[in-house]
Amino acid sequence: MTNKNKHVALILGGLSSEREVSLSSGNAVHKALLELGYTVTPIDMGRDVALKLAEIKPDVVYNALHGTYGEDGCLQGLLEIMSIPYTHSGVMASAIAMDKQQAKHVFEAVGIQCCEGFEATNIEILNGTVDKKIARPYVIKPVAEGSSVGVHIMLPGSNQILSAEDLGKTTRFLVEKFIPGKELSVAVMDSGPLGVIELKPMDGFYDYTNKYTDGKTLHLLPAEIPADIYEKAMHNAYLAHKTLGCRGISRSDFRYDQEGDGKIYMLEINTHPGFTPLSLVPEIAGYKGISFKDLVQYLIDGAKCGE
Numbered sequence: 001m002t003n004k005n006k007h008v009a010l011i012l013g014g015l016s017s018e019r020e021v022s023l024s025s026g027n028a029v030h031k032a033l034l035e036l037g038y039t040v041t042p043i044d045m046g047r048d049v050a051l052k053l054a055e056i057k058p059d060v061v062y063n064a065l066h067g068t069y070g071e072d073g074c075l076q077g078l079l080e081i082m083s084i085p086y087t088h089s090g091v092m093a094s095a096i097a098m099d100k101q102q103a104k105h106v107f108e109a110v111g112i113q114c115c116e117g118f119e120a121t122n123i124e125i126l127n128g129t130v131d132k133k134i135a136r137p138y139v140i141k142p143v144a145e146g147s148s149v150g151v152h153i154m155l156p157g158s159n160q161i162l163s164a165e166d167l168g169k170t171t172r173f174l175v176e177k178f179i180p181g182k183e184l185s186v187a188v189m190d191s192g193p194l195g196v197i198e199l200k201p202m203d204g205f206y207d208y209t210n211k212y213t214d215g216k217t218l219h220l221l222p223a224e225i226p227a228d229i230y231e232k233a234m235h236n237a238y239l240a241h242k243t244l245g246c247r248g249i250s251r252s253d254f255r256y257d258q259e260g261d262g263k264i265y266m267l268e269i270n271t272h273p274g275f276t277p278l279s280l281v282p283e284i285a286g287y288k289g290i291s292f293k294d295l296v297q298y299l300i301d302g303a304k305c306g307e
Contacts (some may be wrong), residue, residue: 003037009058009084013044016067025275026064027096032296033062045070050078060303061086062296063272065146067226070271072098081117085303089271093245097271100174103244106268110243112236114266115255117176119143122167130175137178142170153178156302161265179255179265184223186237187273187284188250190302195284198223219280221287229256233264240269248299249273251281 009034012026013019026042033040041056043049045065055059061084073095079086084190087096104114117138120130124138136156150170154160167173183201187194198220208297223230237252251273256264273281276294282292290298 004116005039006060007039007041007056007058008033009053009056009061010040010042010064011045011049011061011070011277012042012064014067014070015045015047016065016071017150018066021274021276022064022066022070024277025066025279027066028275028277029062029296032293033300036293036297036300038300045075048153049075051084053079053082053084058084060084060300062300062303064086064275066272066274072144080305083305085305087299087303088248089244089246089250090306094271096244097250097269100141100143100268101172103269104174104266106243107240110239112240112266113263115139115176115179117174120173120175122171124162125162125167125173125175126164130154134175134177139176139178140173141176143172143174144267145170179257180206180260181255181257182223182225184233184254184256184264185280185284186227186233186252186254187281188237188241188252189285189298190241190248193238194281194288194290195221196223196225196230196233197221197280197284198225199280215220219283221284225256225258229258229262229264236264236266237269240266244271245268246271247304248302249281249295 010026010030012022014022030040030042043052061079063070063075063086065071071094073091076091076094080091096106101119107114124130136154138154142152152162183199184196186196200218202216233254240252241250249272253267254264255267277284282295285295
């Protein structure tokens with residue numbers, strides 16, 4: 001079947017807090033799919049997504065969703081039931097990767113160093129229990145969100161207290177020791193890691209605003225770190241990808257404590273890295289000579305049902 005005769009359902013938008021990021025990724029992917037010659041039907045995912053898919057009967061689904069329902073195994077499970085091949089990771093890898101606490105257990109079991117920490121409820125954060133269990137500075141982040149949504153850095157020597165409004169509707173949080181140093185990210189394809197990029201926000205940390213606002217963060221590619229640390233980041237990112245059984249592409253994030261213990265710490269793995277104009281995987285792939293369209297084609301070629 002030629003590209004021209006292949007019908008791709010592009011699922012984007014969705015119901016999560018990362019909806020706007022997904023729309024940006026999806027629009028860029030839509031343009032690439034058309035340039036590659038595919039017949040494309042965009043679907044802004046709602047609770048009627050199964051009905052829409054049954055109606056148009058695509059040959060393959062390109063999953064451009066981020067966050068809840070699209071990245072956590074939910075959509076993947078639906079597509080398995082409907083026997084529609086889809087891009088990116090399968091049900092189990094997606095579900096585990098989305099749950100940062102469960103993913104940490106897997107990573108630590110294969111020797112990947114993660115940040116010291118524990119899971120806490122919103123009630124434990126609000127009533128001060130967390131401050132009694134870990135010294136500041138520490139990081140609070142939702143167990144199952146991406147794009148740094150809902151991340152708070154609790155600084156020492158301050159009266160910083162989080163409110164119910166700060167925490168929103170989330171009830172499960174990961175509390176981790178804050179690791180000073182450099183923010184690193186590694187792009188991975190099934191064949192191996194592509195490279196390490198360093199992110200230097202102009203102000204604050206690499207939060208939602210600094211990720212998706214042009215000019216807010218300096219991207220250093222390749223990362224300006226010692227060769228052994230560079231190789232360690234590459235190795236751990238690929239090990240995480242393979243251990244979870246990820247498919248297609250992934251992106252792993254690290255902190256490098258260059259002025260402290262000199263170690264790198266795994267923060268999380270992302271099975272649906274962004275494809276926005278400021279996204280890291282396309283940038284790292286481009287540095288290796290892999291174009292945006294090449295990446296999209298690669299994901300379509302690897303689309304399937306089953307893990």
